Amino acid sequence: MDLPARVVEYLQNEFLAQARPFCFLIDQNYRLIECWGHSEWCGLRGIKPGVDMREPAPFLVGISVTDSQRFEFLEMPGQAFVNAHVIPDSGQCYVVLLDARQEHASTQSKQQSVNELRLMHARQHKLIARQRDLISELVETKSELDHHRREAERISANKSRFIAMMSHEFRTPLASIINYADLAREEGTSSNDVQKSIETIARSAKHLTSLVEVVLDDASLDAGQVELVEHDFDLVSLLNDMAAMMAPMAAEKGLSFATYIDPDVPNLIYADEVRLRQILINLMGNAVKFTLDGGVKLTATYNDGRLVVTVSDTGPGISIEDQERVFQAFERGAGGRLHSQRSHTRDGRGRWTYRECADTVATQ
Amino acid sequence: MTRVTSKVCVVGDFAVGKTSVVERFVTNQFSEKYLSTVGVKIDTKEIDFPAPSGFIYVADGTRPDTLTAIEHLHSQITEKYGAAAFVLLINKRDLMHDWTVSDEYLDALSKSYGNVYRTSAKTGDDVEQAITRLAELIIDNDMRGA
Numbered sequence: 047m048d049l050p051a052r053v054v055e056y057l058q059n060e061f062l063a064q065a066r067p068f069c070f071l072i073d074q075n076y077r078l079i080e081c082w083g084h085s086e087w088c089g090l091r092g093i094k095p096g097v098d099m100r101e102p103a104p105f106l107v108g109i110s111v112t113d114s115q116r117f118e119f120l121e122m123p124g125q126a127f128v129n130a131h132v133i134p135d136s137g138q139c140y141v142v143l144l145d146a147r148q149e150h151a152s153t154q155s156k157q158q159s160v161n162e163l164r165l166m167h168a169r170q171h172k173l174i175a176r177q178r179d180l181i182s183e184l185v186e187t188k189s190e191l192d193h194h195r196r197e198a199e200r201i202s203a204n205k206s207r208f209i210a211m212m213s214h215e216f217r218t219p220l221a222s223i224i225n226y227a228d229l230a231r232e233e234g235t236s237s238n239d240v241q242k243s244i245e246t247i248a249r250s251a252k253h254l255t256s257l258v259e260v261v262l263d264d265a266s267l268d269a270g271q272v273e274l275v276e277h278d279f280d281l282v283s284l285l286n287d288m289a290a291m292m293a294p295m296a297a298e299k300g301l302s303f304a305t306y307i308d309p310d311v312p313n314l315i316y317a318d319e320v321r322l323r324q325i326l327i328n329l330m331g332n333a334v335k336f337t338l339d340g341g342v343k344l345t346a347t348y349n350d351g352r353l354v355v356t357v358s359d360t361g362p363g364i365s366i367e368d369q370e371r372v373f374q375a376f377e378r379g380a381g382g383r384l385h386s387q388r389s390h391t392r393d394g395r396g397r398w399t400y401r402e403c404a405d406t407v408a409t410q
Numbered sequence: 411m412t413r414v415t416s417k418v419c420v421v422g423d424f425a426v427g428k429t430s431v432v433e434r435f436v437t438n439q440f441s442e443k444y445l446s447t448v449g450v451k452i453d454t455k456e457i458d459f460p461a462p463s464g465f466i467y468v469a470d471g472t473r474p475d476t477l478t479a480i481e482h483l484h485s486q487i488t489e490k491y492g493a494a495a496f497v498l499l500i501n502k503r504d505l506m507h508d509w510t511v512s513d514e515y516l517d518a519l520s521k522s523y524g525n526v527y528r529t530s531a532k533t534g535d536d537v538e539q540a541i542t543r544l545a546e547l548i549i550d551n552d553m554r555g556a
Binding site: 104105107108117118119120121127150153154157158161162164165168172 | 416417424425444445446448449450451452454463473475510
């Protein structure tokens with residue numbers, strides 16, 4: 047049915063009141079021909095025929111005046127938002143602007159809320175990612191701390207074992223000293239036995255001294271405080287002393303003890319005599335201690351400016367795995383053999399370095 | 411000098427600072443308040459370059475997804491309008507401590523796109539330079555076209 051004229055008129059008035067249309071006609075050069083309606087609200091007040099409409103209405107720049115087009119929410123001068131309709135007609139073009147301020151305000155408010163929510167969501171995501179990173183770092187740090195704690199516990203246990211072992215090591219020579227001192231003081235002891243007792247006491251006392259030196263050496267090395275005291279001394283004499291000290295201990299266990307000093311070995315060398323003595327006491331002491339049958343041999347050779355002192359024995363030896371731990375403090379091999387002592391050899395410039403005699407140790 | 415009016419389109423994801431960049435360039439002002447733009451906002455400024463059209467891509471350095479959006483927009487624009495002149499602004503340089511895009515990625519982007527600027531609409535850093543560079547590119551394109 048056709049709407050009654052009264053209804054049509056009502057709707058038209060309603061639309062005009064709401065949309066407040068402003069219409070202008072331009073030619074192909076965007077020049078204003080004429081206009082209809084109120085232009086104040088959309089910022090086009092005072093436009094005169096002939097004006098280039100791209101100045102007051104810059105959205106027309108680049109717009110084809112031969113194609114029908116529609117633009118929503120165009121911002122006009124004075125912050126008026128319009129819906130613009132471009133309607134070509136016979137080489138000219140009508141442009142109709144409809145008031146869209148209320149609709150724009152409503153849409154803008156909704157979009158603003160949505161965008162702010164999305165920004166908040168993005169920020170939350172970023173925060174969550176940072177929290178995850180922090181948690182990962184915390185877990186990693188805790189794992190490291192656990193590792194260090196276990197390591198500290200292991201070292202502490204090793205030190206406890208070391209102290210227990212040293213107590214035993216100390217007791218043996220001390221007992222020997224006490225026993226032989228008692229024997230020497232007893233009435234009726236022959237002068238020959240007294241002399242033998244004194245010699246044994248002297249050997250035990252020397253051994254005790256060496257043990258004390260080992261402990262102090264280990265403690266100093268752990269604190270990084272060891273300083274080598276080097277001077278010229280008679281190496282052959284030192285080796286002979288060592289042999290004289292160890293031979294009776296080996297004999298007591300029924301082991302053979304042999305010494306070979308290569309004729310090329312120099313008599314005088316420049317090194318730390320005390321350290322070298324310690325090393326040899328420990329190496330030979332362990333060799334005697336852990337060898338049940340056979341014997342122990344002390345060998346010294348000298349080639350191309352390198353002195354190599356080897357202590358070999360027919361004992362159980364050190365497993366491949368334990369050889370890696372030989373130079374760690376307070377470590378024993380699986381067989382219980384103590385290797386807390388450091389082994390040294392000498393390089394061509396008279397400096398003592400660790401590890402270089404690892405191969406020699408491994409051959410024991 | 412011939413005066414030519416040109417239209418430059420500013421494109422980019424929401425809240426990357428498109429309005430702020432234009433505001434900084436045209437009026438040398440900046441507002442901390444975020445006001446979402448709906449529809450088409452037109453600002454005009456006269457500069458000493460005649461030019462046809464070009465594009466200003468704007469991304470937000472604190473939101474890597476806005477750079478991904480630029481890549482999509484660029485391919486769509488190139489498909490529709492051909493190889494138009496453009497510059498890429500990675501905005502919010504004043505918040506660089508909060509940027510999550512790596513320097514390696516930005517270097518790769520510079521090699522791939524060319525004319526990438528780290529800008530701040532807030533402080534104005536490199537905004538003028540970027541848009542002036544766009545004008546130069548537009549002129550070059552225009553002259554080659556002519």
